[in-house]
Amino acid sequence: MSIDIDQAAHVAKLARIRVEKDDLPALAEEFNTILGFIEQLQEVDVEGVEPMTSVTPQRLRRREDVVTDGGQQDKVLSNAPDAREGFFAVPKVVE
């Protein structure tokens, strides 16, 4: 498995991280180094082995479906880079 420049650009797009065109070859090379390392896993016999979902035997507990918190709009917005009139503000989303 080897990643080319177009695939590297695609992954960056999926991850919503802008990567300049000039930086893509180096990125693809790093991916390939890391993926080459990961490739060893292909040699393990995993026939019939369940993928791990929890490392402890405990089952996730369910809680009652009730409102436990709220009414803290100021606190929720206090760290926003741009908050206006009680909302998070972002660039225009729909035309």
Add this chain to the structure above:
Amino acid sequence: MTKLNEMTIAGARDLLAKGEITSVALTEACLSAIDGAGALNAFVHKTPEIAMQQAEAADARPAEERASLNGIPLGVKDLFCTKGVPSQAASRILEGFKPEYESTVTSKLWGAGAVMLGKLNMDEFAMGSSNETSVYGDAVNPWRDGDSNLTPGGSSGGSASAVAADLCLGATGTDTGGSIRQPAALTGTVGLKPTYGRCSRWGIVAFASSLDQAGPMTKDVRDAAILLRAMAGHDPLDSTSIESAVPDFEAALTGDIKGKTIGLPKEYRVDGMPAEIDALWAQGREMLQDAGAKVVDVSLPHTKYALPTYYVIAPAEASSNLARYDGVRFGRRAGLNQGDGITDMYEKTRAEGFGDEVKRRIMVGTYVLSAGFYDAYYNRARKVRTLIKRDFDEVFAGGVDAILTPTTPSAAFPLGSMADADPVQMYLNDVFTVTVNLAGLPGISVPAGQDAKGLPLGLQLIGRPFEEGDLLNLAYALEDRAGFVAKPPRWW
């Protein structure tokens, strides 16, 4: 007499109880040590006002209201959310973030009477093994090789450096692949990663949720036992936190380990392991035998697949966890051009807010989770993780109480020395520690010797799940036999 900031938690606790010292004096000693240690770059946000307030309150508290850490000054890794105090995970993307809430672990500490000195340096989002990916710059090891500055390890490098340099009595760390134990080994301190589920993850900036665990970083094993007890416990806000009582870990420290069985896994004798590390490991074996334990050879056949498994699972979880940094709700948003849409905002914010290693891991994680590769990489890694855990289960089922390994493949290396290496070379630092996270087990690093240059080396003990008391007692016996007392000469 030892300077106040050089005391252990247990030592200070006993003198505080007798009224021979005050928390104010203890805290002032730490604050002045911190002010004199700028060169270590360990404390990145100092909180002297909070510290003095907490210290005064601790001194004023009547004896019957004093909890286990009353008046004890601690440092907190920047990964923990602390109310009203910058909590940045050493990332540019969280610049200016001041949480409106307190993490469960730190609120337990303040509830136990501890004093917060400030926030400690670390690798960005806990991704790194040398504390060189921090937006605050490198944390520096108080141990030196001649004139060259060494890494304190990572990701909890600031915590390790601060404890080793006596800037605080103890510190919190977090460990996803070795981030408590590796820095402890490189700085001659004790670091414990508890069993997964022992400490609440609520309010700790998430890296890889199925692996992350908070733990104590201290000057000795007894302090680790004291601090762990205060940090641990069930928390309804973390659905993976275990519902079981927290034992008195300190009471488990009898030093009597007669009849215990220690396993030495042959797969940990890796190619190119320095002779010093091998020799230390052999000495560790003798020390435990000398203390009355039986040592047996064991096999953990899937060990060599632990690092590649980790470098699928951890980036996959990170890519999901770090999706929240989008420039909308908290932290930093990139400057935008006229006409930039919301996708431009996301992409620019994340490009300038994250450092290179974090971006690399997010993208690797995105790739292994993407359509067409999910089964080949992510699901396969989760199956291999099952096998890695099974290896440990079988060894423990065979009557082994704990496993002894080196903590790291080398002593502290010079800052900058890995700059030209490929990312995988840095990942190899975690070769002995990462298995423990994948299997959810408790592990502790104990300073056990020094290399030819006088730099500290650590040994790791891996215990049965939720048997930290037993593990700490074994570590206590090892610490006693190793007799590591060296301190770095002060140069900073």
